[in-house]
Amino acid sequence: MNKPINQKAWLLVVPVFICVAFSAILPLMTVVNYSVQDIISPTQHVFVGTEWFRAIMNDGDLRGALGRQIIFSACVLLFEIPLGVGLALAMPASGWRASAALVVLAMPLLIPWNVVGTIWQIFGRPDIGLLGYVLNVSGIEYNYTASPTAAWVTVLVMDIWHWTPLVALLCYAGLRAIPDAFYQAAEIDGASRFAVFRYIELPKMRGVLMIAVLLRFMDSFMIYTEPFVLTGGGPGDSTTFLSQYLTQKAVGQFDLGPAAAFSLIYFLIILLLCFILYNWMERVGKGGPATTGTAATTGDDHAQ
């Protein structure tokens, strides 16, 4: 292959490069800059190297927030993905019922984050909130401002209520894209309802499920507004997640150095986990689960 050499072609990339520089690279570099300096006043700053990074790593509060955050995101994925898939499967395929279901389902998605927080704050209050009142009257002690467990569960349920519809909508779109012939073939092959789900619907939803998992993971990992409005991170620090902790540091205490160092770590964590999730799902879809693997080998043995 003889490729013509044309260095002027680089000029074509310049506009994009400038845009990306201003939108992503420069802000990121500012953060990098902050993370290696101690800013004493706007005119006074000292280069401190990796000190902030070391300090952040050894910060007990931060480790706590990170732990809570990972558990929270895991719970979100664990509940919202199966629930969303289930909802999508249960939704009618066509007719006015389908439209009605879509509208109802999309409703929570239209509500702004801080309003969601406020809704649940009132909804869950033991004195005037419907949920809180009913729970307490029926003998379940529930007070999200006093009990860490109650606060935790409320935040989780709120997120499930708010975002499961997104997963359901994505899965619904994936399901509708499956041609009828697949269902007909499965019917003719005598497949059970579960087999249809396992071997047709799930594999065909792989693409949208991947998007759903990544979106929900990233969003939940950066959750800020709802718990901030609902519990303010309390009681104690039981619902203080990473971004709230970060905000306290950067804005509340104006510790720009540690906050910047932590922002970078935060960014890398999300990048790393997304990379792992993506590759895992890619492999599950393409390589198939263990059952296929073993069956394939049996096939191979007898083919010899």
Place this chain on the structure above:
Amino acid sequence: MARIEFQNLAHAYGVKPGVKPGAHHGPAPASLEDYALQPMSMVWEDGGAYALLGPSGCGKSTLLNIVSGLVTPSEGKVLFDGRDVTAMSPRERNIAQVFQFPVIYDTMSVFDNLAFPLRNRKIAAAEVRKRVHEVAEILDMTRELPRKASNLSADAKQKISLGRGLVRKDVAAILFDEPLTVIDPHMKWILRRQLKKIHQQLKLTLIYVTHDQVEALTFADEVVVMTNGRVVQKGGPEALFLRPDHSFVGYFIGSPGMNLCPVDLDADGVKVGSQRLQLDANTLATLKHANGTLTLGIRPEFVRLADSGEAGAVKAQLLRTQQLGNYQLVTAQCDGNVFKAKVDPHVQLNEGSLWLRLAAPETVFFANDERIAR
């Protein structure tokens, strides 16, 4: 394997099965045109290869889906070996179907794909392995067995779809819904031959839906030609070619199709436009008994060129000739009717008029589009 029989079968979409037309569930078909499949009765013999042939929207897929059980007919019965299966699901009917686009289970290997219908029926693993290898042998796919089905080519996937039908020993029939649409021409030919071989080997009842006449005629023992929801003829290639029951069959089969032209009958004989044809007395007598609009049909293969002024030949204006190497296709106009003729490629034709002999032993006549038996 099964003998398939239709008794007064008909289907109109939107009408619930078992509900008498006119009852208040859905619109009742007011006229024959409202049926997706007009009332008909037919028998398909056990072990036969049948093709459903017709243009898009002629009802052939509806008929196929009625056989498979995906559609329940609004009227009439479907019998498999004398057993009424009209109300049964595809699974209970024990049929197999190959669809237009290959349907495979993406996450499974070829082996698992082929084993799937057997495993669903809880057949012992040893038996499953045996059957799958037998079928892979027939389909020439033994080497592909451990591979992932999703990475194969379209024709291999279509073979897997077929294989999932073949693994079950007890299938009543295998249905094909335009299975070669997405296969490239060369592979089409190979697959069709393989299918033919499998049919001879296993003596299966095969039903094949297509809009390609070559596919239908080469594949099937008998071709069922359909148009506008109606079965117009069931027969072998020769019958469809020489004795089309309906003018549509004449027009649809053959390339180019039959020349069709309205004719007038008077006391002395038959006229095309203003010119008289010479017919034998028997034919003339039969024609006189027929009711309705008369149409003459003659295949381009049987139209002969005649000398000018020859008795019984008609005069026509040459429109164009197309050289095709082994023959030349002559298009001529005779009193407003266009005729095509396949003529010896060496004959030199000049602009202007030529004479055609339209009355041949192979000439057929239709009354109201139905062939008049001679």
